[in-house]
Amino acid sequence: MTDTTVDGAQGAKPGFLTTAALQKAVAFVVLVALLGFFSLFAPNFATGSNMVGIMQATAVNGVLGVAVTFVIISGGIDLSVGTMMTLTAVVAGIVLTNLGMPLPLGILAAIAAGAFMGAVSGFTIAELKIPPFIATLGMMQIARGLALVFSEAKPIYFNDTPSYQLLSPVSSISAIFPSIEIPNGVMIMFVVAILSSIVLTRTIVGRMIFALGSNEEAARLSGIKVNRWKILTYAICGGISGIAGLIVSSRLNSAQPALGLGYELDAIAAVVIGGTSLSGGRGTVTGTIIGAFIMSVLTNGLRVMGVQEEWKIVVTGVIIIVAVFIDIFLRKKS
Amino acid sequence: MSVQTRILPTRFGGASKGTAKRVDAGKGGKTVAQAAKAAGQSVVELRGIEKSFPGVRALQDVGFDLRAGEVHALMGENGAGKSTLMKIMTGVYQPDAGEILVDGKAVTLRDPQAAQALGISIIHQELFLMNHLSAAQNIFIGREPRRGFGIFVDEAKLKRDAAAIFRRMKVDIDPAAEVGAMTVARQQLVEIAKALSYDARVLVMDEPTSALNETEVEHLFAVIEDLKAHGVGIVYITHKMDEVKRIADRVTVMRDGQYIDTLPAASTPMSTIIQLMVGRELADQHRATGHGTTEEVLRVTGLNRGKAIRNVSLSLHRGEILGIAGLMGAGRTEVARAIFGADPIDSGEIHIHGKACRIGSPADAVARGIAYLSEDRKHFGLVTGMSVRDNVTMASWGRFMQGGFMQDAALGKVAEEYVRKLKVKTPHIHQETRLLSGGNQQKVVISKWLLRDCDILIFDEPTRGIDVGAKAEIYRLLEELAAQGKAVIVISSELPEVLRLSHRIAVMCEGRITGELDGRTATQEDIMTLATQRANAA
Structure with missing residues (x-):
């Protein structure tokens, strides 16, 4: 296309960073700055074991963040990812511990349960026209309730399935490279993020999700079966929440049915900090992962510095507002 | 570059199956037989269309036909049923009764996709594009070329195909550019390209020029002429009489949900068309006669805001209608918004009733008696x-x-x-x-x-989207307001409107006021000369 001239004055200028990319860059700089700050001022922060701890702490929020990134780019929201994670962990517990099935079936059951429940959310949103906020608020409670019902409100332990440890705390990679002790849960997060990023940017599914979030009516008038893609988006979100459920329960070696509430807000915060627009049509998985790291570095760093734990929550709140302000500021400028 | 010889998904765009001859004919000269076939035959015909909505009978026994290679203007006051009829023709609505014939065969258009499959596309007045996606992605949304087991989008082919369509349209748009960052005119071209990618034979355009400036309109007309030459039938919905004269072959007039008449565009006088539309004769377009008082109510001096407003000075008198003319983007709306306190200014003074005042917000402006009536009533004027x-x-x-x-x-x-x-x-x-x-x-x-x-009323495009009959009433109302001693500013892209209303006309170009004219004697040519002055110089 050498002879196709660039859309001059009015068009987006290729070669310049887009707003989303710019914001991602800002988030990355913030992350590096935080790492630098804590390395300088917090003793014992920049140690190998602490870094592993940070990564470990990021895994669950990172995966949930990726899950909710799909939905937010499509112009929706999912408040149920936290309790969905718990429900899928309970399902894994039932399949593995109560029914004594092999590990792969447990993994499959957890992801399938999440995807199914996500599809149900998607159905109520797409077909019954219930606003996503309300529909997933309902699903949040349904998932929480079901997790308690199925588990009879008691933790389910995975003592009979020692290989369950493989999903999070074990570091398989250190068997090959002994110096790299990255736990499997973190590796799973990175794999999920990379695959999700490819799906969102390169595949037809991703294109549809961006189209939905950018202008749903335009997508509909273009002959796209909007409802079907919307249901799929929520199903993907639910399925990935299932992966988070596996990671968290593997790390705790148990499915804790009371867990999960509040995780959705951290996940949404990671997405927003990463530069994904809550109004849809714009966003990246990389941004979300960076956002999740910013949150756990803050938590960890403040703790290492001896700051009262609860301040972290306050700081996170401030960061969310600042992140959205930067988003608005950058868009105004462009 | 292989674009010229590639198989394109569009009849207009290239040599797709069975249409090679037609395209060649379009590029060279058509044979007589092909030309006759292209120009004479009805591609779409609507017969006895009825449509009711709860409480409203929107269409009553309406007929309409469109030939290949013609521009068929569809006119009528707002509420005449034009849009409803076109929504039926493009599959958005289902008729209660009546027939739709495509190439002489009765069809049912269950949804817009069914219509698109038959080559019937519509370009809505509010463009339906996905702002965050690129031009190419928008054009082929839902029909992306794929690779890798049908999962991955073939971005390279996507861009190539889009570039080929743009090239055929002779427009210069980068397929990779994000649509949201383009001007409305360019977005519209993307919509047209999208329609063409559906192998469009019928294209409905709903007031396509309402947000375009003169140059952009010319460009659009060139594209339309080109489509015509390739045998595409175009339904052109508009309120603008001069456009009909310029590009339409036939005109169909609708009124109150009924078909009134179809006439040749060239030989039918404008007054006849207007008369058919409103069902009554409108008085001849007359000019502003009076003038304002000498009592100055608003004086703006040395107003500056970035590149949008450069050293603008204005005065407005009691009982006066001041027209602000200029091409789209000349800074007319920006000046109004600055006076109204909606945008911050870099420098400049505003005097109201002789007193210097600082207007920092619309609330300040309203408190001092300034009202701004935005062109976008639904967003800014009305709840x-x-x-x-x-x-x-x-x-x-x-x-x-x-x-x-x-x-x-x-x-x-x-x-x-x-x-x-x-x-x-x-x-x-x-x-x-x-x-x-x-x-x-x-x-x-x-x-x-x-x-x-x-008592200072600033009207920005007061009659945009308003039909001919109601326009006359709005004009009368503005004149009455001035006669009652209000001071009125009218910003308008329609020169006849500016001339019709204004006692005095300030013409803007590229953020400056390039001249002031007496509304009673100025001509359209005078205004256009001033409005393009700076642009020509640069």
């Missing part, structure tokens, strides 16, 4: 979900409070009064304003500011 009464009174609610309670009876009384005075057509004052026509919505907004005692 469409609220009643006529509440809209008329909302800027003055403070006056109707007693002990913290709204005095509903008083509100109703004053709303009734304005509805009567301005002849707002509404069944009652409790009607939601979204259900009113454009002209009546405009009157509601005017009422609101009159009730607020505003």
